[in-house]
Amino acid sequence: MKVLLIEDEQELRRSIRAFLQDVGFLVESANDFPSAMEKAEQYAYDAVLVDITLPKGSGLDIVRMLRKQNPNTGIIIISAKGSLDDKILGLDLGADDYLPKPFHLPELVARLRALIRRKQFAGNQAIELDELRIVPDDKLVEVNGQRVDLTVMQFDLLLFLVANKDRVLSRTAIVEHVWGEMADRLDHDHFLYSHMKNLRKKLLEKGSKDRIQTVYGLGYRLSSHA
Amino acid sequence: MKLLQRTSRYQFVLAIPLVIVGTAIGYGLVNMVVTSQVDEQMEHQTSRVVQQLRAGERTFNTSAPDELIAVVPGSNGPLVVKDTTLIDVEENEVVPWRIMRSAVVLPDGTAYVITLGRSLVETEDLVLGIALSMTLLLALVALGNLLLNRWLSRKLWQPFHNTLDELQGFDADGPRIPRLPDTDVDEFTTLNRALKAMMTKLRADFTAQKRFTEQAAHELQTPLAVMQGKLDQLIQSPNMGEAEAGIIDGMFQARERMGRTVANMLLLARIGNQQFPPEHVDWLAIFNDQHHSLEDLIAQRGIRYSIRQDQPCGLRLHPLLAEVLVANLLRNAVQHNIPAGTATVVIGADGFMITNTGPGLSVAPAALFERFAKGDPASPSTGLGLSMVKEIADQNGLQLAYGYAAGIHTLVVRGE
Structure with a gap:
């Protein structure tokens, strides 16, 4: 899947690019308005990540242009937080999502995957991982064709883990994803632990492989080749 | 106490001794003048009597009821002038008199003592009358002065009071700049x-x-x-x-x-930047949303949470701010609670109330809404939650009231 990353901060661009490539995206990047416009006009992308404040122009103009050109391209605005007007304007212009900085890279991956799924497969696509099958829009999880009953939170957790399979997810990233960005991780460590334990138990009970691993002191990882 | 009351009080306190002393001095002065007048008259009369004695007359009488005259042979003592009291037989009352006694020796060698008296009843009345009218006058002047001063200060200080009124409405963050026009007092x-x-x-x-x-x-x-x-x-x-x-x-x-x-x-x-215009929001939905993200914490601490909506709340606020407000208040009610405590939300037409059990505050209630005011300095909280609540309330015309009694914290948010 091809992604265009438009971000002027070099170190952030490098991190995002490397992280996305590691999980299997093809990433092109641009660091200012003219080069971003050029790439966006010439090539088709599955998704575009665009910063609003760019050298020599506004990311909002890129959003406007992209939306006119190709309705199937997913657009996520990544911008410094607090530009509420930017958010509303950006979404009005046709951006699909808005991720305020600073964000966790796994969060970006999860949103990107969800967006592409929504755009290209109208949400009907199932995610499959050997014995595991997830249909996000139906909130359905199956192990070897057997339905697994999960709570909303457990489903959320699983989806987040699967979207970032084989990556280590920090507890902070998971807590922010599940409980919101203002949630205090220390308050939620305990809950995260028990939700994760229950999720793992339910999957194992239906005969799934032991995919959810605890990465000591850091967080969790869902392994695709357990 | 108001400035005007204070000056009036001082003026009043000063006026009382002034009237008393003024009256006393006035009384003394008038009395002195009248007495010396009487003495002078009696001296004249004495010299007239002496002339008559020289002319050979020996009987002296007076028909005036307020005069006495007695001329008797004898030679005792020098000139004596004194005040005394005599009893008026007819009226049966004590009456003040002025008596002058003088000795005279005629050329033929016979000596006489002349005693003259004047009743002071009339003069005393006069003196009293004068003194009384003086008192009245002084009192009137003092009162007039007081009233004049009050009126004047009120008029003169009017610009000052205008300034005060304007200043009270000043808020460095508010939209209004106080109007402070030039006055005719420099x-x-x-x-x-x-x-x-x-x-x-x-x-x-x-x-x-x-x-x-x-x-x-x-x-x-x-x-x-x-x-x-x-x-x-x-x-x-x-x-x-x-x-x-x-x-x-x-x-x-x-x-x-x-x-x-x-x-x-x-x-x-x-x-404060008017970036969040107020609108109608569904407070119950916001509370339920925020409660959802706190469910784990509430369950873990064994807190009994309940919410009741008597009437949909009509407070207007931008949805994002409403969310921040409710999130902070609810989190507070859960975090600063006791194990197995309670947290209750009641939503009414003109506001909502959050009550929760909890230990007493370790900061002063007034400091509760200050930035970075943390009960526990080591806590990972940012210390900005409640100051945000206050800022949101202040900027959107909402009123916050906090109280703590018998282990229960109560926070009320209401329209102004």
């Missing part, structure tokens, strides 16, 4: 101009400070994002030992806390 004009200069400076400083906070917080977000990205990458490293994991986890936590503080600072700085 001092007040100077005062008003000095105040205007001060307030203008204050507003400018405040705005600049706010803009600085906003820009600083904004600028911090990109480096924070870089840091976060690097950390997310770093933990993918396969050769991570326990020690390294611990260090990195500490960095994750610090990054998280910093991010939250920056986000709160930014929001605080922006609340």
